[in-house]
Amino acid sequence: MEKAGPNFYDDDEVFATYMRHRQRTDTPNETLEKPAILELIVPVANKRILDLGCGDAAIGKEFLHHGAASYIGVEGSQKMAAAAIQMLTGTSGRVIPQTIEDWSYPPEAFDLVLARLVLHYVADLAPVFNNVFQTLAARGQFVFSVEHPVITSCDRGWRAGTLRQDWVVDDYFSTGVRVADWLGGTVQKYHRTIEDYFHLLQTTGFQIEALREARPQLNHFHDPQTYERRKRIPLFLILSAHKSA
Numbered sequence: 438m439e440k441a442g443p444n445f446y447d448d449d450e451v452f453a454t455y456m457r458h459r460q461r462t463d464t465p466n467e468t469l470e471k472p473a474i475l476e477l478i479v480p481v482a483n484k485r486i487l488d489l490g491c492g493d494a495a496i497g498k499e500f501l502h503h504g505a506a507s508y509i510g511v512e513g514s515q516k517m518a519a520a521a522i523q524m525l526t527g528t529s530g531r532v533i534p535q536t537i538e539d540w541s542y543p544p545e546a547f548d549l550v551l552a553r554l555v556l557h558y559v560a561d562l563a564p565v566f567n568n569v570f571q572t573l574a575a576r577g578q579f580v581f582s583v584e585h586p587v588i589t590s591c592d593r594g595w596r597a598g599t600l601r602q603d604w605v606v607d608d609y610f611s612t613g614v615r616v617a618d619w620l621g622g623t624v625q626k627y628h629r630t631i632e633d634y635f636h637l638l639q640t641t642g643f644q645i646e647a648l649r650e651a652r653p654q655l656n657h658f659h660d661p662q663t664y665e666r667r668k669r670i671p672l673f674l675i676l677s678a679h680k681s682a
């Protein structure tokens with residue numbers, strides 16, 4: 438039986454496997470996604486940062502170390518929220534153990550809202566984007582990453598646990614729920630096209646500033662063969678937008 442995002446990460450086996458994968462050398466999160474995100478948001482000094490679906494909040498600890506004014510992570514999985522609280526112990530960072538659909542966003546309270554690899558677990562993004570818009574101060578920035586729509590379209594050609602070499606793209610314009618076997622569990626995700634994400638930002642009122650696909654850069658990899666393999670399939674889509682003054 439497939440599970441929605443936060444419940445999926447609360448499964449003991451999934452949680453343990455995810456944490457192991459996330460800390461692996463040359464994990465795509467560290468070699469591809471994170472460098473692309475950092476390029477769009479640094480410097481973080483003096484910024485009030487909200488991180489939606491913060492996971493273990495490791496990046497929050499880094500941001501505070503680099504002078505962020507504040508960091509709040511919102512996390513729907515109890516296990517992950519506990520890991521985040523532990524990660525932020527001894528810092529001023531806070532964790533709110535709630536889903537990003539249910540949290541009451543304070544008005545004009547943040548300079549940067551980040552949402553890394555969480556939005557493809559959310560069925561209805563329009564209210565979340567509206568809340569992000571309201572919670573940003575004037576000229577605030579919204580940066581998010583999602584699994585690349587090429588990946589969420591269809592995973593028929595891939596067996597979980599094997600290395601991705603090539604990829605079948607199918608049903609691309611049939612958006613909506615997808616069920617995927619991953620990390621030893623079965624998860625429910627939502628497929629949207631690149632155009633959908635772009636259009637949703639525009640209709641919310643954001644000024645779109647950048648679109649990235651986390652193109653591999655050799656200097657971020659320990660293993661050149663992994664770098665070569667990562668040049669084959671796009672794994673992440675990243676968008677950056679501003680709330681105009």
Ligand SMILES: C[S@@+](CC[C@H](N)C(=O)[O-])C[C@H]1O[C@@H](n2cnc3c(N)ncnc32)[C@H](O)[C@@H]1O
Nearest residue numbers: 442443446490491492513514536537553555558
């Ligand atoms: C792939 S992990 C990414 C974690 C972190 N952002 C990172 O990049 O390291 C996705 C995270 O989003 C959380 N999540 C999924 N759906 C959520 C929701 N609706 N509300 C809050 N958190 C959610 C999961 O529990 C998980 O911690």
